Amino acid sequence: MRVSREQAAENRARILEAAARLFRERGLAGVGVDALGEAAGMTHGSLYSQFGSKEALAAEAVALAVAGSGGAKLGQASPGTGALQAFVESYLSPRHRDAPGAGCPFAAMGSEVPRQPASVRARFTEGLRLMAGNVAAMLAPRSRAAEEEALAVVATMIGAMTLARAVDDPALSGRILDAARGRLAASLPPDA
Numbered sequence: 001m002r003v004s005r006e007q008a009a010e011n012r013a014r015i016l017e018a019a020a021r022l023f024r025e026r027g028l029a030g031v032g033v034d035a036l037g038e039a040a041g042m043t044h045g046s047l048y049s050q051f052g053s054k055e056a057l058a059a060e061a062v063a064l065a066v067a068g069s070g071g072a073k074l075g076q077a078s079p080g081t082g083a084l085q086a087f088v089e090s091y092l093s094p095r096h097r098d099a100p101g102a103g104c105p106f107a108a109m110g111s112e113v114p115r116q117p118a119s120v121r122a123r124f125t126e127g128l129r130l131m132a133g134n135v136a137a138m139l140a141p142r143s144r145a146a147e148e149e150a151l152a153v154v155a156t157m158i159g160a161m162t163l164a165r166a167v168d169d170p171a172l173s174g175r176i177l178d179a180a181r182g183r184l185a186a187s188l189p190p191d192a
Helices: 005-026 033-040 044-051 054-067 070-076 083-091 105-109 118-139 144-166 170-187
Strands: none
Touching: 005 033, 005 044, 005 054, 005 105, 033 044, 033 054, 044 054, 054 070, 054 105, 054 118, 070 083, 070 118, 083 118, 083 144, 083 170, 105 118, 105 144, 118 144, 144 170
16 A cells, blocks of 8 residues: 555654654664554554664654754753753753653763764764754853853763763762752853
């Protein structure tokens, strides 16, 4: 049975959304094509017909996860509105920690990406540059100092979230988030 272009586009979107969520929840290596197909309500054959390979699907799913993350949306805010402070608070929250499937792809997949193919790494890198660029824009007009500060802010946030999710002690996990929030709050301009 032949599928219409509209249905094919809907299938593709459903596959990408399921893959972006599962890769953040279970990791890139922890999700097979069968699980991706099942989560999207499709056969693994339909995944291959849409993407050709798991690698191609992973690259597009990483791009989708990045586009839907708060770091990408931060670029839509105006400097001086407190948007960066609000983003830091939301990012370094127990709610974000406890929902990796809907959260930051950098904290969820960062440790796996170095072992991924170039296409996946390229999408991840593009997304990280976008997030850091958006943070830099919230800090100050484009300057080398703002870009360096933004990289430090982003690295602190991602590192803290990664550690908060990794430890098996809920109290320590909370302390990690609190410490990173406190350090960033002290270092960011008050209206960032």
